[in-house]
Amino acid sequence: xxxxxxxxxxxxxxxxxxxxxxxxxVGLFVAAVAAVVTIPxxxxxxxxxxxxxxxxxxxxxxxxxxxxxxSSTTWETLGNTLIFTAGGTALAMFLGTVTAWAMTSVxxxxxxxxxxxxxxxxxxxxxxxxxxxxxxxxxxxxxxxxFFHHVFGVQxxxxxxxxxxxxxxxxxxxxxxxxxxxLLTPLRSVDRSLLEASQMSGAKLGRTLWKVVLxxxxxxLLSAATLTAILIASGFxxxxxIGLPARINMFIAEIYESISSPVNGLNYxxxxxxxYLVLTTVLVIIYLRATRNERRFAAVSGRGHxxxxxxxxxxxxxxxxxxxxxxxxxxxxxLAVTVLTAFLPYYSAAGGKNPFHDWTLANFEQVFTTPxxxxxxxxxxxxxxxxxxxxxxxxxxxxxxxxxxRARGRRIAEIVGMAPIATPALVYSVALxxxxxxxxxxxxxxxxxxxxxxxxxxxxxxxxxxxLVSSSVIQVQDELLEASRMSGAxxxxxxxxxxxxxxxxxxxxxxxxxxxxxxxxxxxxVLLVASNVTLVPFVSWTFWVSGGxxxxxxxxxxxxVLPLLVAIAAVGVGNIGRRGATRRPADSETAPVIxxxxxxx
Amino acid sequence: xxxxxRTVRSPLGRGAIVVLSMGAILALAGCSGGGSxxxxxxxxxxxxxxxxxxAALVKAAKAEAKAGDGTVNIYMAPEYTPFAVPGFEKAxxxxxxxxxxxxxxxxxxxxxxxxxxxxSNSDVVFMHTSGVQTFKSAKAIAQVTVPNDSKxxxxxxxxxxxxxPVVELPEVILYNTSxxxxxxxxxxVKDLSDPKYAGxxxxxxxxxxxxxxxxxxxxxxxxxxxxxxxxxQQIENGKPSLTGTSSDSYASLLRGDKSYCICSYGDxxxxxxxTPVGLVAYGQGSGGNGVVVEPIVGVISNTAPHxxxxxxxxxxxxxxxxxxxxxxxxxxxxxxxGVPGSDAVSLPSGTKVFPLVSDLGAYITDPDxxxxxxxxxxx
Numbered sequence: 001x002x003x004x005x006x007x008x009x010x011x012x013x014x015x016x017x018x019x020x021x022x023x024x025x026v027g028l029f030v031a032a033v034a035a036v037v038t039i040p041x042x043x044x045x046x047x048x049x050x051x052x053x054x055x056x057x058x059x060x061x062x063x064x065x066x067x068x069x070x071s072s073t074t075w076e077t078l079g080n081t082l083i084f085t086a087g088g089t090a091l092a093m094f095l096g097t098v099t100a101w102a103m104t105s106v107x108x109x110x111x112x113x114x115x116x117x118x119x120x121x122x123x124x125x126x127x128x129x130x131x132x133x134x135x136x137x138x139x140x141x142x143x144x145x146x147f148f149h150h151v152f153g154v155q156x157x158x159x160x161x162x163x164x165x166x167x168x169x170x171x172x173x174x175x176x177x178x179x180x181x182x183l184l185t186p187l188r189s190v191d192r193s194l195l196e197a198s199q200m201s202g203a204k205l206g207r208t209l210w211k212v213v214l215x216x217x218x219x220x221l222l223s224a225a226t227l228t229a230i231l232i233a234s235g236f237x238x239x240x241x242i243g244l245p246a247r248i249n250m251f252i253a254e255i256y257e258s259i260s261s262p263v264n265g266l267n268y269x270x271x272x273x274x275x276y277l278v279l280t281t282v283l284v285i286i287y288l289r290a291t292r293n294e295r296r297f298a299a300v301s302g303r304g305h306x307x308x309x310x311x312x313x314x315x316x317x318x319x320x321x322x323x324x325x326x327x328x329x330x331x332x333x334x335l336a337v338t339v340l341t342a343f344l345p346y347y348s349a350a351g352g353k354n355p356f357h358d359w360t361l362a363n364f365e366q367v368f369t370t371p372x373x374x375x376x377x378x379x380x381x382x383x384x385x386x387x388x389x390x391x392x393x394x395x396x397x398x399x400x401x402x403x404x405x406r407a408r409g410r411r412i413a414e415i416v417g418m419a420p421i422a423t424p425a426l427v428y429s430v431a432l433x434x435x436x437x438x439x440x441x442x443x444x445x446x447x448x449x450x451x452x453x454x455x456x457x458x459x460x461x462x463x464x465x466x467x468l469v470s471s472s473v474i475q476v477q478d479e480l481l482e483a484s485r486m487s488g489a490x491x492x493x494x495x496x497x498x499x500x501x502x503x504x505x506x507x508x509x510x511x512x513x514x515x516x517x518x519x520x521x522x523x524x525x526v527l528l529v530a531s532n533v534t535l536v537p538f539v540s541w542t543f544w545v546s547g548g549x550x551x552x553x554x555x556x557x558x559x560x561v562l563p564l565l566v567a568i569a570a571v572g573v574g575n576i577g578r579r580g581a582t583r584r585p586a587d588s589e590t591a592p593v594i595x596x597x598x599x600x601x
Numbered sequence: 602x603x604x605x606x607r608t609v610r611s612p613l614g615r616g617a618i619v620v621l622s623m624g625a626i627l628a629l630a631g632c633s634g635g636g637s638x639x640x641x642x643x644x645x646x647x648x649x650x651x652x653x654x655x656a657a658l659v660k661a662a663k664a665e666a667k668a669g670d671g672t673v674n675i676y677m678a679p680e681y682t683p684f685a686v687p688g689f690e691k692a693x694x695x696x697x698x699x700x701x702x703x704x705x706x707x708x709x710x711x712x713x714x715x716x717x718x719x720x721s722n723s724d725v726v727f728m729h730t731s732g733v734q735t736f737k738s739a740k741a742i743a744q745v746t747v748p749n750d751s752k753x754x755x756x757x758x759x760x761x762x763x764x765x766p767v768v769e770l771p772e773v774i775l776y777n778t779s780x781x782x783x784x785x786x787x788x789x790v791k792d793l794s795d796p797k798y799a800g801x802x803x804x805x806x807x808x809x810x811x812x813x814x815x816x817x818x819x820x821x822x823x824x825x826x827x828x829x830x831x832x833x834q835q836i837e838n839g840k841p842s843l844t845g846t847s848s849d850s851y852a853s854l855l856r857g858d859k860s861y862c863i864c865s866y867g868d869x870x871x872x873x874x875x876t877p878v879g880l881v882a883y884g885q886g887s888g889g890n891g892v893v894v895e896p897i898v899g900v901i902s903n904t905a906p907h908x909x910x911x912x913x914x915x916x917x918x919x920x921x922x923x924x925x926x927x928x929x930x931x932x933x934x935x936x937x938x939g940v941p942g943s944d945a946v947s948l949p950s951g952t953k954v955f956p957l958v959s960d961l962g963a964y965i966t967d968p969d970x971x972x973x974x975x976x977x978x979x980x
Binding site: 131135140141241345346358371433447526527531532549 | 680682683699701703704707715717718720722777806808809842848849851852853856858867868871873874875876980
């Protein structure tokens with residue numbers, strides 16, 4: 001009794017202190033993130049109303065918008081972007097959702113292997129994905145068309161990547177891993193009792209999925225759709241490598257072209273970016289409105305929670321085939337093309353000839369005798385690891401503030417986290433550069449430092465991580481966190497001992513995705529890169545311009561090893577955490593958390 | 602003959618120019634150290650210098666290094682830094698290079714931001730010639746003559762010494778030997794409008810300012826403006842495949858997607874033996890204007906924190922060692938003669954070279970006019 005009173009007093013003092021201190025700390029943190037995110041974006045908006053680049057010089061004008069909106073090219077490229085984005089998003093969502101459901105909820109054969117492959121798609125850099133798809137699905141000399149021609153005597157092209165359909169397929173396949181990663185944890189968190197109740201009521205599997213499962217994961221679906229749509233609309237490589245030869249111009253390619261122009265390009269590009277900002281902000285608002293009652297979607301609760309895997313004798317093989325084909329087209333075939341061409345002196349299928357001959361190790365000799373390859377891998381790896389860790393810390397914090405507190409204006413944290421996604425990475429890079437140069441004294445301290453690169457990457461990746469993490473945080477019922485708080489645990493301890501263990505698989509996935517994206521990312525730091533720093537994308541470019549595709553392939557084979565290991569480790573550790581949880585006597589994912597809660601209490 | 606010193610509109614505004622000019626004066630007062638030019642100083646800006654002897658330049662750079670941190674800040678494409686940086690530091694062990702790896706286009710964007718803000722960080726920036734005029738108009742780059750400028754091919758030299766070509770990128774016509782018979786090889790660039798090449802040509806998008814932009818612009822002076830636009834339209838009627846870079850064009854040609862390309866000579870000479878790609882150095886054919894050579898140039902900032910070291914770096918890039926550093930890793934052609942091994946990467950003997958600065962001056966000083974024509978035609 002005495003002990004209980006003492007504990008209650010200590011808990012009461014802690015709660016009173018935290019009522020004062022915590023909101024201040026939270027407010028300062030969110031404000032700091034908001035400043036880093038929004039000031040550069042605001043500068044871009046200001047620049048869009050100027051005719052010359054220096055901020056607040058030369059007066060304001062609507063000339064940039066007048067020229068932009070009066071151009072038929074703008075409307076044509078916006079129309080193309082809309083088709084490309086809508087088609088790619090629909091395909092990415094279909095592939096990501098079906099695959100995530102198959103990997104979490106059906107007894108598909110070889111699930112532990114297949115579940116890694118979609119994440120592996122992410123490790124393919126643009127200079128692997130796009131050229132390899134051209135080699136596979138090119139109109140005249142693509143390997144698939146050559147196969148149909150030689151084996152079945154088909155004349156003409158069966159597939160052609162240089163079309164809008166080809167671009168949509170490409171965007172859908174290569175963006176789907178993001179949807180997959182977002183949906184994995186929510187689908188794994190769907191309680192068996194809900195499915196059983198539906199089936200007991202006479203509903204068949206399809207109806208149960210449509211009426212029970214999909215509504216339960218609606219926030220995650222909206223997150224995934226929003227994110228994939230914006231990623232596709234912002235993606236630069238496919239519009240340039242495939243779109244330009246296909247004469248299908250995209251809005252983002254126009255922005256990059258403007259930035260490249262030395263004559264007032266930045267102001268016009270800022271106007272273009274502002275139009276883009278309006279469109280993406282609309283998407284974000286739609287998402288925020290649709291998920292404003294997010295607590296309704298909490299699915300992971302206390303001891304009663306249990307996930308189930310459907311035993312489906314026929315469906316498991318159908319899904320096995322589906323996921324296998326998806327993995328082949330999205331990862332294994334591009335990887336195989338990359339590995340095979342790495343052993344060629346050149347790649348040519350001109351006139352339908354066999355391109356695979358005269359095998360050589362010369363390309364690998366070149367890679368291993370180029371000293372900057374090792375330093376580039378180490379530097380990019382260190383940068384990516386640091387960025388991934390930093391982004392995870394920030395996004396867990398923002399997610400908790402936005403989704404697990406009742407503070408007034410808590411959704412500002414989510415809006416702040418989503419804001420950077422409205423700006424393409426290169427545009428944000430330019431904006432951050434201008435910000436540092438515009439603030440007196442800051443340039444002398446920060447300009448040309450590695451710190452600025454970190455800031456840029458942290459900000460650019462916050463939205464990606466926020467979507468990956470928040471969809472899992474939503475699923476955790478408030479009662480668990482409230483029980484910890486009621487027992488006297490601080491916010492930090494509650495997060496570390498209750499929340500983090502539950503969302504650990506999602507954190508590993510998010511960490512893996514962030515590492516891979518940061519490892520190959522260049523657009524956000526190309527203008528901010530510090531002196532005497534060599535990164536993998538720079539070495540890739542050098543190999544591309546000086547040695548052609550086979551030498552680049554050899555480099556890619558070597559540099560892909562690190563992100564591939566990270567991807568496997570992220571998924572593997574996440575799965576171990578999940579299996580460890582389900583082996584508990586309570587057969588519950590939350591059993592270890594409950595144990596910790598009991599210890600706290 | 603069109604001069605490249607023609608003035609175009611300034612994107613930076615009068616205020617920025619005033620700030621820049623003041624910045625230049627302050628930078629020189631604070632950072633020039635003991636580096637005094639041995640020759641005369643020309644031009645209105647105090648950053649403008651003529652270095653007539655290498656010994657004097659080295660002496661000034663040494664003094665500058667001693668007074669400061671001994672570094673020179675360069676913005677250079679990543680394909681050159683692995684050789685240029687250690688090469689320079691080996692030649693001048695008392696100097697250090699802070700190399701920021703930037704392709705020419707982002708280098709222009711970054712330097713432009715610095716100039717706009719009146720912030721001086723870079724000493725030497727390497728870029729395409731299409732970026733030079735903007736900075737020249739803004740008085741952001743200095744007129745500096747270094748001793749080795751005299752070694753540069755006269756056809757590439759900037760008579761006003763705002764830019765210093767360090768490597769040259771000859772732009773040629775390549776064809777896939779598996780797809781093209783000898784009788785179908787074009788003799789020169791003009792031939793590419795022939796309907797028999799329709800559907801078989803690939804080139805980088807001209808308005809992006811790469812090889813195709815240069816090569817197509819080179820025909821304007823001989824065809825006249827109206828004839829030139831007609832000629833461009835005839836090429837467009839053949840629906841050429843347009844790519845983002847000349848490396849993409851070369852890859853498309855080699856795969857066999859197309860039979861002909863306007864490509865960089867560097868792609869041709871770095872090929873492995875047996876590669877089914879042939880060369881048309883069209884200066885040798887009848888009726889050709891000569892092979893267009895696009896230079897990568899170095900410019901020295903008017904507010905360079907280390908102006909003498911900057912000049913020394915440019916001078917070294919124009920030496921035999923620097924020339925080797927420029928092409929060893931990338932199959933680029935040095936702009937000076939007498940570089941050991943340069944025969945392997947130079948154009949075939951006797952190839953006619955298009956007089957770049959004199960006849961492509963309009964494209965260099967006003968690329969936007971050309972680009973708007975390209976954009977209208979190659980939609």
